[in-house]
Amino acid sequence: MPSTLPDGDPAPTSGELPESALSGLGERPFGFYVHVPFCVTRCGYCDFNTYTAAELGPGASHRDYADTVVEEVRFARRVLGDAELPVETVFFGGGTPTLLPPEDLARILAAIDSEFGLRPGAEVTTEANPESVDPHSLDKLRHGGFNRISFGMQSAREHVLQVLDRTHTPGRPAAAVREAKEAGFEHVNLDLIYSTPGESDDDWRASVAAAVEAGPDHVSAYSLIVEEGTRLAARIRRGELPMPDDDVAADRYLIADQMLAEAGFRWYEVSNWATSDEARCRHNLLYWTGGDWWAAGPGAHSHVGGTRWWNVKHPAAYAQRLAAHASPAHAREVLGDEARADERLMLELRLSSGYPLAEVAPDARTAVAGALARGLLETEPFKSGLMVLTLRGRLLADALVRDLLV
Template identity: 85%
Template sequence: MPSTLPDGDPVPPSGELPASALDGLGGRPFGFYVHVPFCATRCGYCDFNTYTASELGPGASHADYAATAVEEVRRARAVLGTAGLPVETVFFGGGTPTLLPARDLVRILRAIDEEFGLAPGAEVTTEANPESVDPGYLAELRRGGFTRMSFGMQSARAHVLKVLDRHHTPGRAAQAVREAREAGFEHVNLDLIYSTPGESDDDWRASLAAAVEAGPDHVSAYSLIVEDGTRLAARIRRGELPMPDDDVAADRYLIAESMLTGAGFHWYEVSNWAASEAGRCRHNLLYWTGGDWWGVGPGAHSHVGGTRWWNVKHPAAYAQRLAAGVSPAHAREVLTDEDRAVERIMLELRLSDGFPLAELDRPVVVARALADGLLETGPFKRGRAVLTLRGRLLADALVRDLVG
């Protein structure tokens, strides 16, 4: 969740949505994202809307956050009316959600269940820094209805973690996976970052090997992005660290694909691999396939029926608006049919299921992509255009050509 909010149209104080957004409500998958904007320390590469204790200032606190988030859940119910909206996925992200007591996360989840009802077999995930949980904490989350853990491992090498300003020991993520399994979590993800300055191919291979050995059923691997305004960007600008190289990043992706596939994982989105279909992150699939979701928390983004809105950034401003009985939304936009068609291509083409070939209306671009080995079709693809391995490396450029 970027820390800079875009401009947009005003949102009514009530948060009322346009009629077009409510049309078909309940006929699309529905989920909740809950943003917890707190961190113990700020990672040097992070551009998310998060706050350490020294940055938080007056008017907001860890202790009051769950009650404030619950108030937005109740407001969501009022805005969305009485339509049946069983919640298929809930994702707690941040920040570090597990800086809050487990009972606070469970309290927010219960409010969602009370107001909307969790669908049978709903997926409920929280992100966690490996150092922020212990066996007792994980057991309390599992008893409270959480079904999936996502740990920020990033690297198995201490010198790489140091460049990223990550404050956990290299072996702690693997231990956290074991503790989550022992607490009853069937689904566990590890997040990895590659192309950190100073990381070698061998460092990356060691991180992948350590992740696989830890025993998750899902691995996410992202190329490091240098965001303006971060400590990492400042260090690169001063010449203390080299800028990540695109060719190196491509090589690291190929290493990830080879090692993860060899370990029994299968890609289902460009940056995500799962050991089985059940291990896929259903919440992210909801985003990628055009579902509806309500984002709770400061800076959180929501999408319902082609209307997208985003909340005010600072936790104090967010709390003040809810206390005053008004929407915490900062601004919104109503997507045109063309906007939605473009976004559908941008998101769905990144999935291993691909995109319907007949719906790609740029035949010259498609023919060139097929000839260049970026896309594949055929009887086993069920009439869909699917990225090849080379296509995954060039997915962003290909999508720009397809929607340009």
């Protein structure tokens, strides 16, 4: 959840959604996101809406947070009415959700189940810092209904972790993966970051190798983005660190894709690889394929039927709104047909399943032909009416999307 909220239209205090959003409710996949905005320390590159204990201020606490989120879950049920909305995926993100006691996380999940019902076989994920869990807490999470966990590994090299201001030690992510599997988690992800200042190709190869050796069935790898207002951006501005290089980032992506493919992982989204279809993150796929989701927590962004809204940023303001039985939404936007079509293109083209050629605007057909000629699109799927990115196309996905959005 980004720390800066976008502009938008005023959101009604009742939380009432427009008729266009409620039309077809229950026909689209439905998920829940729960934002837990607490961290022990702030990573130097992080621009998410998170707070350390020193930053929280009065009116918010770890102790009361689960109760407040449960209130939003109940609020969501009232807003969405009586529609049958079995929850297919739940994702606890942050921040560091596992800074809360496992019992609190399980209580929030139980409220979602009570109000909406979890579909049988629902995917329930929590993010975790490897240092924030142990075998006992993992066992409690598993028994509380969680079946997938995502650890922030970022790098296996200590000097790279120091640049990122990460607090865990090299080797701890592998131990956390083993403990999660022993606790019975069905799926485990490791997050990696590449092109950190001071990272070499060998450092990156060592990180990918360590991630593979740890034994997860899913790996996410993201290029470092320097966000304004972060400590990392300030250090780069002062000349203490070099700005990440786009060509270096492309080389690191190629290294990751090759190593992961050799280890049995297959890409299914530009930044995500899994060992099987079952190991893919179904919650993220819900985002990428136009599903509906309610996002609870300060700064969290929801989407239902083309209406998107985002909650107030600070945990204290968030708690005050819900205590007054008012919507915690700060603002919202109702997407028109063109905006929804553009968003669908931006997201689905990044998937290995591809984007239907028939859905491309006529004015963009020249750009499509150019992309095929430049080797950015796979030939065989194209013959069947699908645009699927080649490896080179994945490297240039953002530029290709800009060309297609005429």
